[in-house]
Amino acid sequence: MLARNRIEVVHGVNLDQLGRRDPTHYGPLTFDELERLVDEQARELDLKARFFQTNHEGELVEHLHNLQEQADGILLNPGAWTHYSYAIRDALEIAALPAVEVHLSDVGSREEFRRVSVIRDLCLTTVSGLGPDGYRVALERLRDELAEEAVER
Numbered sequence: 001m002l003a004r005n006r007i008e009v010v011h012g013v014n015l016d017q018l019g020r021r022d023p024t025h026y027g028p029l030t031f032d033e034l035e036r037l038v039d040e041q042a043r044e045l046d047l048k049a050r051f052f053q054t055n056h057e058g059e060l061v062e063h064l065h066n067l068q069e070q071a072d073g074i075l076l077n078p079g080a081w082t083h084y085s086y087a088i089r090d091a092l093e094i095a096a097l098p099a100v101e102v103h104l105s106d107v108g109s110r111e112e113f114r115r116v117s118v119i120r121d122l123c124l125t126t127v128s129g130l131g132p133d134g135y136r137v138a139l140e141r142l143r144d145e146l147a148e149e150a151v152e153r
């Protein structure tokens, strides 16, 4: 078991509305169902997931400010903020924790504006278009990173 295994699963704007959003892009799960599934995925990988969602940009910024002592890694799906929020980008940089960007839908094959991510280069990797399975891929990447850190310490 890793000593540092706390993953903050952070969802941004409109993700609480999953279940009401276009299932061809986002699948059939409600937001609660998605969080429950990610919690199970994390347990299977010996990670401890904690969850946060907000529709208020400043709240997400402040949450990231306070994260350093509370988490060892971040799984971040900022929703539409991905594409333009430099405030969230800067706050993620301040958090200074290993992070993975996740999108349920395949943002690269949708509208032009979704191809831009202002957080991508701050993240270990971006997982997009795999639906809920993408969260497992992201958790595995974070676990690998924390395992590597543990060897280096």
Ligand code: DQA
Binding pocket: 013, 014, 015, 077, 078, 079, 080, 081, 082, 102, 103, 104, 105, 106, 107, 114
């Ligand atoms: C999303 C993709 C974004 O473009 C969109 O604005 C979302 C969800 C995804 O998970 O596919 O709200 O981040």
